[in-house]
Amino acid sequence: MRNTPTDPLPLAQALIRCPSVTPADAGALGVLEAALAPLGFTCHRLRFGEIENLYARRGTGGPHFCYAGHTDVVPPGPAEGWADDPFSGLVKDGTLHGRGACDMKGGIAAFLAGLTDYLAANPGHPGSISLLITGDEEGPARDGTVKVLEWMAGRGEIPDMALVGEPTSRARLGDIVKVGRRGSMTAYITLLGTQGHSAYPQRADNPIHRLVRVLHRLIAQPIDQGSEFFEATTLQVTGFDVGNTANNVIPGEARAMLNIRFNDLHTSASLTEMLHAALQAEEARYEMRIDCSGESFLTQPGPFVDALRRAVVRATGAEPALDTGGGTSDARFIARYCPVAELGAVGSTMHKVNECVPVAELRELAGLYRMVLEEAFA
Incomplete structure (x- = not known):
């Protein structure tokens, strides 16, 4: 394991600087593909209708862990409401600002940072790791995760477990693991x-x-x-x-x-x-x-949820609550295929003017995601 953890900030900034207001990609998936290919991932750019998606996988065996997320963002709204350019990725006073900083480009960058550190320490890790990244979560959600899952099923690539990186924490990082949705x-x-x-x-x-x-x-x-x-x-x-x-x-x-x-x-x-x-x-x-x-779904407590709980305890020192509140996410589609849960940053600024996330929280989230992989493959 390297002494200095990988910093998610540069990747998060690069993603925010892609103005990928749904359904536009604006280069965001290309940024991710460039980061994943050197790590040994085979990347597939999948276009359905006008939506660009990315599926990347490293390894072929089981167990198969999938991280799911989205690079599309909601419109920033009136420019005069923002203190800075919503697509600048500016850091001020230790906080990263921009549309998608919280929901959920920051989370994706944190996962890639944690993944990089996990692979450095476990180059011969068991099983396989994949990422399902859509550009249609904030839109109609017809040509994104749904279609990619159908494509994956046709190739026999349905994962054994999936983690959606939505900003589900409420007051502090890791205080909530969403195991279902209404x-x-x-x-x-x-x-x-x-x-x-x-x-x-x-x-x-x-x-x-x-x-x-x-x-x-x-x-x-x-x-x-x-x-x-x-x-x-x-x-x-x-x-x-x-x-x-x-x-x-x-x-x-x-x-x-x-x-x-x-x-x-x-x-x-x-x-x-x-x-x-x-x-x-x-x-x-x-x-x-x-x-x-x-439809409503619930991932019952079991090995996958237990692995997430252990990772949160290791990273934060506190037990997470298992929760099903809030709106909907693409987890509702993944639940048709495999156990799925959601764990991500504190979501207090998502979809708001001046969306932001503390840089320290992004780095903590990267460490948490590395521990999730360690526990999932333990």
Whole structure:
């Protein structure tokens, strides 16, 4: 093992300087490929639709450990909101600034630094290590991780375990290991009525009244009380519209939009049936479209999660909490193939103006990722 650990900062800066606002690559994957090839990785640039992705692997045997991440970033927003150029990769007062510093170019750079040190100490390491890096995580997520996994499955390269480097830590590095995520689905409901004059309601069928009663059925009581690893399912009305500009007309349609974040007690199919039941209970004439961006998943405690826990304890001296909160990530796709968990930097500035990460935290994360590899291949 070299005396001086590899510094993730130069690579993180190089990645930030690529303005890879989804779906643009802007050279980011080329930066990674140039860093991985000298380490003995075979790199594949995979384009699906307009999305560039990178799959790189070193070794052919098992166990197969995969690190997954993304180089695309959300738009920086108005330039005047930033203290500095969002794609400068500037370091001020020990903090790296720029879009992607936290989510998640800094994390990718930390993994490569930790990986470099692991390989230096273990040139003949068992098994194989791969990276699945997409340019479509912040976008529709149709031509990124999903398509690369299908490509990997066709080649017999599905990993035995996968770590997603999203910035999942809450207050300090390593305090959270995400072992699952809630599912997310959106329902677009159009309730059909009969248009008429508001002075003659008996000649019309007001869809607003019926839709209000449907929504009351859905929000009056909690859907559940949560489960062992998940908080309670939530249903939020995120849109309500009738498109009516006349105060004396009963409209013919009323529309609502609902977002449901659900735990492992449900599936999108079972919740869709719940919505149908609520609508039918009010004898509604309706149309409904469901968009599910991901089912809930849980990686049960076992050898992989134990390896992550041991690495965090070694690196930080504290036990991590196993958590399933927050939004969705590409882990929802990987969970269909193998055990997956998420562990990364503190996410307090992700997607914000003046996104940043302390350089010391990046270096600590690199050391943590090196220990993750040591524990995973122990």
